[in-house]
Amino acid sequence: MQDLKLRGVGQEIPFRKDILSPKARPEMHAYANPARFLKLARPLTPVFLFAGLMLILAGSYAGLVLTPKDYLQGDSVRILYIHVPAAWLGMGGWSALAIASIVQLVWRHPLAGVAARAIAVPGALFTALCLITGSIWGRPTWGTWWEWDGRMTSMLVLLFLYFAYIALANASEERTSVSRATAIFGIVGAVNIPIINRSVVWWNSLHQGPSITLKGSTIAPELLWPLGPTLLGFSLLFGAIVLMRMRANLAEAKREARLRRLAAA
Amino acid sequence: MKAKKQRLILALLALAAVIGAGLLAASGLKQEASFFYAPGDVDHSQLPLDRAVRLGGMVKEKSIRHDPDGVTIHFIVEDGKATVPVSFKGIAPDLFKEKSGVVAEGHFQRDGSFVATNLLAKHDERYMPPELEGKMHKTGSLTQ
Known part of the structure; x- marks a missing residue:
């Protein structure tokens, strides 16, 4: 009956194992216990957030001021320091979401669905950012805002997959984690990721081929180096957003469980 | 388990x-x-005369000619396998130039030439500062 007692403000309220899913058996995994996850996530969130923002600021300054112009594109080349991280996080976001979906379906890990739900919104945001920056770059470079080329179309499909995932996640009764049907959709949607990646190799496309491959980079080092800080910075920012959203969802579940217990008492 | x-x-x-x-x-x-046809993809016995298509490739070196009217240009698109002569009336994008990629939208003519109604410049995967331009091109042609 210890759990039913209302505690003072600011005091820690222990998580009961049945908050996320009554069927889950959290004692089987080290981080399946949300309390243990929160212990790690709480100090990591500000570290990710501030390190990320610092790197983004430093990388943007370098990319806007310190690097030379491109011989053909002129100053419009500088959009690459945002466009490339946005593309990487849009695609990386869905890859992480698909892995979380597999972990949820196979191991029934109670935090996997929480993580997948938290990834979907920033994933959609960065995919949209990638499409917008690409369009802004395309106008002066190619002479068009938009063409139905393989790379652009498959990236737009990824944005719609994110929208569908968010809608599906919100349509189910699960509020903190996601339903099994949503997790299955997360796995099926992963089919688009290799298609986006290979679209410029398989098909004649307006979008150029990959610049950075295993064989090296066709971007001159003078222009390439700010991309490292912005890539890492936006990735850390993405991580911070995911941790914040996971914590907010868990806090909400905790509050609801507490209200239910109070109502029952 | x-x-x-x-x-x-x-x-x-x-x-x-x-x-x-x-x-x-x-x-x-x-x-x-595919976003466009390359000149090597074109089957000259079955030209798609009745519909608009896109033709993409490299602009052949020293092939750009300007008509006296000032807005019409003629050039040759090549892909290493075949070439197609193209004419275009209008404003070409800034990045349209010799030895760089282009995508032309328009119609094939009965004689195998192409009349474009719109031009898109295709950027390649190389990025470099202006002072490196000559150098990288030289190393590029040495390795080819």
Whole structure:
């Protein structure tokens, strides 16, 4: 009956194992216990957030001021320091979401669905950012805002997959984690990721081929180096957003469980 | 434990099937999903005269000619296998130049030439500062 007692403000309220899913058996995994996850996530969130923002600021300054112009594109080349991280996080976001979906379906890990739900919104945001920056770059470079080329179309499909995932996640009764049907959709949607990646190799496309491959980079080092800080910075920012959203969802579940217990008492 | 293993095998099989289906569909779409035809793809006995198509390739060196009217240009698109003469009336994008990529939208003519109604410049994957331009091009032509 210890759990039913209302505690003072600011005091820690222990998580009961049945908050996320009554069927889950959290004692089987080290981080399946949300309390243990929160212990790690709480100090990591500000570290990710501030390190990320610092790197983004430093990388943007370098990319806007310190690097030379491109011989053909002129100053419009500088959009690459945002466009490339946005593309990487849009695609990386869905890859992480698909892995979380597999972990949820196979191991029934109670935090996997929480993580997948938290990834979907920033994933959609960065995919949209990638499409917008690409369009802004395309106008002066190619002479068009938009063409139905393989790379652009498959990236737009990824944005719609994110929208569908968010809608599906919100349509189910699960509020903190996601339903099994949503997790299955997360796995099926992963089919688009290799298609986006290979679209410029398989098909004649307006979008150029990959610049950075295993064989090296066709971007001159003078222009390439700010991309490292912005890539890492936006990735850390993405991580911070995911941790914040996971914590907010868990806090909400905790509050609801507490209200239910109070109502029952 | 056994149920978990079964679910893992099932999930991995499903993932493999879905990605396999995607790859099959993508390779099946090879022709349809291409943004443009290269000159080497053009079958001169069956030119698509009745519909607008896109033709893409490299602008041949020293092939750009300007008409006296000031807005009409003629150039040759090549892909290493074949060439197609193109004419275009209008404003070409800034990045349109010799030895760089172009995508022309328009119609094939009965004689195998191409009349473009719109030009797009195709950027390649190389990025470099202006002072490096000559150098990288030289090393590029040495290795080719």
